[in-house]
Amino acid sequence: MLQNKYRRDNLAVVLRGHGINPTHQRIEIAHAIFSRGEHLSADRILALVNDRASETSKATVYNTLNLFLEKKLIREVIVDPNKVFYDPNTDPHHHFYNVDTGELTDIDARNIRVTGLPPLPRGMATEGVDIIVRIRSTAA
Amino acid sequence: MLQNKYRRDNLAVVLRGHGINPTHQRIEIAHAIFSRGEHLSADRILALVNDRASETSKATVYNTLNLFLEKKLIREVIVDPNKVFYDPNTDPHHHFYNVDTGELTDIDARNIRVTGLPPLPRGMATEGVDIIVRIRSTAA
DNA sequence: CACCGAATTAGACAGAGTCCAAACGTTGGT
């Protein structure tokens, strides 16, 4: 089944399941993100989608990514001052961030415990906790 | 002593202590950041410094902030997709991030423990761990 | 006061992301 999971007809079903009208462009963008499971930036996604033929415009990529975000189909990861990365993994997880290469790696959140956090300010609720472990090669 | 800590002559001493030549502009920028102890963006700092009289240019603000970063006089906080925040607090600490207002609040790191992190990839060392607790007002 | 290196500057530039009004595609009704 694995090789079917990211087929375009299945992606259409996934999009509908999240209340998204599966247009041609949206399916191509979803395909680019999900079929490789990496952390991609918007410009990288635009390049991937238009690799063979011109499929979408920049505006549509941004529109679509924001729509996917809103519908919780993907997450955004903010670690690089220059650009946002989009994360196809919506399970609770954190990240290793290689400060030299910019590479992002997932850390499963199931075993992670954070203790000692102070109480939240009055009338506030936690939306989520992001942990970023900045790493660097020891071979200087 | 508290009211003297952020006086310009004392800031000059602090800058020298970090190996920074204390010029007029650098002292004004340091004053803007440290005297209010907030998390400020570059454009906000530029505006503050030039509030009364024209003290510095945009280029100098960016040059200086990067110099301060390099000399570990301040830290940068990356949570907002649009801009970097500069943090006058260099003690180990984490942040509450109010996703509605963009407001940042410090969390002292002394009591915080994180368990369950996987081993680092081979030949890698931890540079730092950033925890961001995203919060939102419950009064929708 | 002339010199020299360091610091500052204005303004051009680059890149990410948004906005807008026009064009396009799909659907449903007649």
Added chain:
DNA sequence: ACCAACGTTTGGACTCTGTCTAATTCGGTG
């Protein structure tokens, strides 16, 4: 088959953050 209506896409202009560069200014030293 046609049309209307709505949602989607699009190019291009625009904004904003941050960098770069080449020219100028500043501060200290002999």
